[in-house]
Amino acid sequence: AHIEQGAGRVVHSEAGAVHAINWNRGAGQFLAYIIAGHHSGLPDWDKAEAGESSLSARLARARKERHLEEALDAKIPVEIKAPDFGILPLSKPPGGADGLHLWLRMLFSCLVDADFLDTERFMDPGLANAREFSWSMAELKVMFDNFMASMAEDVTPTPVNQQRAGILRDCRLAAQGTPGVYTLTVPTGGGKTLSGMAFALEHAVKYEKQRIIVAIPYT
Incomplete structure (x- = not known):
């Protein structure tokens, strides 16, 4: 212009x-x-x-x-x-x-x-x-947890979904660790996007972080 x-x-x-x-x-x-x-x-x-x-x-x-x-x-x-x-x-x-x-x-x-x-x-x-929004990390975590809980109600306990649930639990547990560098290696379809977000929100709330930055490779 x-x-x-x-x-x-x-x-x-x-x-x-x-x-x-x-x-x-x-x-x-x-x-x-x-x-x-x-x-x-x-x-x-x-x-x-x-x-x-x-x-x-x-x-x-x-x-x-x-x-x-x-x-x-x-x-x-x-x-x-x-x-x-x-x-x-x-x-x-x-x-x-x-x-x-x-x-x-x-x-x-x-x-x-x-x-x-x-x-x-x-x-x-x-x-x-x-x-523009004014939600805190704690409020975003509550919304995310509610979303994940609603999804879990309709999930069939197939072997793949059981693996996804295990990955989600591991990510939530890892979020309690001290700030640093963490890796998550999961095959396609393993639920790493939502599990990674669970880690990020848990970690942000625990350590009072102000932002979550998601960098996705351009493919």
Whole structure:
């Protein structure tokens, strides 16, 4: 969408990437990857490998088109306020190259999610409002337990369902352990989605966690 509702197409992701590098040659280049790719995925740098979709080619194209300069010279509508980021951390991500790689991908995910939700709030306020709720983890656990209990009433005690029930019990028991890294290896159809959620809610309530983050591989 164009702020002034003018005709034509401005690739704001590329202009934003240039702006990040102009702001800071060091950290800005990391941010440029994230900004340039928030609609299309993290780009490769080298044009020899990725062609015109590479970050280097896209930055060169954005500098040539000069949309950034036009935007900076324009009068910004009063409705658009500069965000208050507070004090940004200056320390490097731990873990060397692997830590930096993970940090970039996590930051990229944050931008993609925020951009999607912000667009949704403008395009579909009803759906955006439906996402907001004030239930505590304890209340969510009660709702989940009631749902699981209602499902159990109609379950036939087949060998597969008995295995599923055992996996669920093991997950609930494991949730009482101290925070750390846990693994759940279950074949397809073993009920690991609901059993994993049971673990997450039990663990969150026990240790007063505020969020449950579910990361599902893209397949």
